[in-house]
Amino acid sequence: MKNPDRIGPPPQRDVQPSDQSDAGRASRRVFLASAGAGVVGLVAAGVASAESLADVPPRQLGAPLSARSERSEFVQLGRIPESTPGKRNVDPMDAINSKTPLQDLYGVITPSDLHYERSHSGIPSLDPALHRILLHGMSHKQLVLTVDDLKSMPSVSRIAFLECSGNGWENWKHADPGLTAQDLYGMVSTHEWTGVPLSYLVSLVGKSADSTWMLAEGGDASGMARSIPLTDEILSEAIVAYAQNGEPLRPAHGYPVRLLIPGFEGNMSVKWLRRLKFGDKPFMTRWETARYTSVMPDGRARQFHLRQDVNSLITSPSGMMAIKPGYHRISGLAWSGHGSIVKVEVSVDGGLHWRDAQLNTPVLPKAQARFQADWDWDGTPTKIVSRSTDEKGHVQPTRDALIGALGTNAVFHFNAQQTWSVDAQGAVRNVLA
Amino acid sequence: MRKEPFAMFSRNRCLIALAWLALATSAAVAHDFGRTATAEEIRLWDIDVRPDGAGLPQGSGTVARGRQLFNMTCFACHGENGVGGIRDRLVGGIGSLASENPVRTVGSYWPYATTLFDYIRRAMPYFAPGSLSDDDTYALSAYILALNGIVAADAQLDRTSLLKLKMPNRDGFFTDPEFAALKWPQ
Numbered sequence: 001m002k003n004p005d006r007i008g009p010p011p012q013r014d015v016q017p018s019d020q021s022d023a024g025r026a027s028r029r030v031f032l033a034s035a036g037a038g039v040v041g042l043v044a045a046g047v048a049s050a051e052s053l054a055d056v057p058p059r060q061l062g063a064p065l066s067a068r069s070e071r072s073e074f075v076q077l078g079r080i081p082e083s084t085p086g087k088r089n090v091d092p093m094d095a096i097n098s099k100t101p102l103q104d105l106y107g108v109i110t111p112s113d114l115h116y117e118r119s120h121s122g123i124p125s126l127d128p129a130l131h132r133i134l135l136h137g138m139s140h141k142q143l144v145l146t147v148d149d150l151k152s153m154p155s156v157s158r159i160a161f162l163e164c165s166g167n168g169w170e171n172w173k174h175a176d177p178g179l180t181a182q183d184l185y186g187m188v189s190t191h192e193w194t195g196v197p198l199s200y201l202v203s204l205v206g207k208s209a210d211s212t213w214m215l216a217e218g219g220d221a222s223g224m225a226r227s228i229p230l231t232d233e234i235l236s237e238a239i240v241a242y243a244q245n246g247e248p249l250r251p252a253h254g255y256p257v258r259l260l261i262p263g264f265e266g267n268m269s270v271k272w273l274r275r276l277k278f279g280d281k282p283f284m285t286r287w288e289t290a291r292y293t294s295v296m297p298d299g300r301a302r303q304f305h306l307r308q309d310v311n312s313l314i315t316s317p318s319g320m321m322a323i324k325p326g327y328h329r330i331s332g333l334a335w336s337g338h339g340s341i342v343k344v345e346v347s348v349d350g351g352l353h354w355r356d357a358q359l360n361t362p363v364l365p366k367a368q369a370r371f372q373a374d375w376d377w378d379g380t381p382t383k384i385v386s387r388s389t390d391e392k393g394h395v396q397p398t399r400d401a402l403i404g405a406l407g408t409n410a411v412f413h414f415n416a417q418q419t420w421s422v423d424a425q426g427a428v429r430n431v432l433a
Numbered sequence: 434m435r436k437e438p439f440a441m442f443s444r445n446r447c448l449i450a451l452a453w454l455a456l457a458t459s460a461a462v463a464h465d466f467g468r469t470a471t472a473e474e475i476r477l478w479d480i481d482v483r484p485d486g487a488g489l490p491q492g493s494g495t496v497a498r499g500r501q502l503f504n505m506t507c508f509a510c511h512g513e514n515g516v517g518g519i520r521d522r523l524v525g526g527i528g529s530l531a532s533e534n535p536v537r538t539v540g541s542y543w544p545y546a547t548t549l550f551d552y553i554r555r556a557m558p559y560f561a562p563g564s565l566s567d568d569d570t571y572a573l574s575a576y577i578l579a580l581n582g583i584v585a586a587d588a589q590l591d592r593t594s595l596l597k598l599k600m601p602n603r604d605g606f607f608t609d610p611e612f613a614a615l616k617w618p619q
Contacts, residue, residue: 120556121556121559121562134470134474134475134478135467135470136470136475136479141469142469142470142475143466143467143468143469143470144467144468144469144470144474145466145467146467149466149467152466153466204466204467212615213615215481217481221556221559221562222555222556222562223480223555223556223562223563225481225555229612229615231612231615274478275478277479277481279483281483281485282615283481283483284483284484284544284545284547284548285481285548285551285552286543286548286549286551286552286556289543289544289545289548289606290537290539290542290543290548290552293606295530295535295537297531298531299530299531299532299535299605300530300605300606300607301530301542301602301605301606301607302606302607302608302609303606303607303608303609304608304609304611304612305609306609306611306612307611409533409534409535
């Protein structure tokens, strides 16, 4: 319901092919916005069946070429700023994150301006000429690097998802039926990231063999800092990144330099990176003690639950869409911090029966995978749900299984199967199971 | 007759050695990134404070001074006495963690007093982080700890006394099994 056009009048049938007036264009925009947003229903179907090719506007000279490609005037895409869970569309000053419109995207690569955003003290504007990265602590050398230094080093590019460990936090205790896929799971995105392998920098400074943890600190106002366990996996996969999707990082995503640790909670991929300090213990920053820890039912808290577990959801049809009986192509996203997705199953009867969805290739490790399946809906109320399996054999849990293991106060690392109900009118809504 | 092949071998070996030398030289050049950080500039940026006390500076502050500072710069976000503000609640909630609605505050949840000092000094106040002196950081830490009943209302906090504190929830955390094998603070 983001687009007010969607509740506008149905397209006018008397718009002439030659009608280039604002009214004519506006009515076409209503039609396309409605179709694109999932309100296909009777309005769009009625127009499509009556439309003659003679009604299609004639070709005309287009707009001049330009320095950047803007989105079509018929496409409305945007994130939704949120403060605490359930407080959305807030004043940007109050927002702590901004969620990706998963239900409006295709494939697996998130457009750069729509990658989800999470920050702890705003978005700093850092001049790369003045930015420095300090590497120190338990290492042979203590070095100051410039951004140009980093760009001169051997680089790697990798497609990987990034996910806030708070993703899905809306559904721990109850399901708000008014939520969309974006509201629920919009804190996961996938990009191609380019930068210097962390292992290269570690060799450069000669990290002590006794150093098993590394403090990564940002140049944002809060000096956001996390302790990174220097496992073989993280040392071989982490990137000190300066580019996203082929362009320099955007400020909201860490310009000019950020850490990127594929498969692990987004908070560890410290943005606006300015310091790496090698140590032999975790540093116990506020973010890894007071914040990104999970309270279990007995009141004890799980700390350093860092990996993003196997996950998936159906993005179409999804929350707040309306469908009609007949053919549908179910589509969604699956991902795992353990590696590649090997299987996604869908159920269109609330989990009683499952069948394999088709996975679009290539399926990359620690990247989102697109799945699809066809479905002939007979119009009776039902529930649709997906569950993913990764290469290490982890299967996405039911909500009951997840709650059984973690309780309902964990806040972080919610990866239960997402169920959407479909009522007799075709309204798709968020439900617990 | 056998001299020629030997000479060839020798020349090849010589070329190989030269190639290695060139590689080693270029590798040395390639690794010559950045510059050595001076001890003085490292001190400017080396702000983290760890549970073993590493990084805790000299200085001290009283609860009274902390109350004064809090009421000037902190209460607008955190509420009077650290409760009821628009941002994180700082006080109370002890005993609530196993309930239906855990209240996570400095008093009920934070495992280390050193983290409180670190966080206040690096990130607060929100609109002017890094502006507090070490003395004032000790004072604010003391006040928030006093509000939680962890230090006395007339306490003064410094490096030694802060390190001696054991937070109420110090033993309330367990490590994810995946990383439990790595080293931990004592």
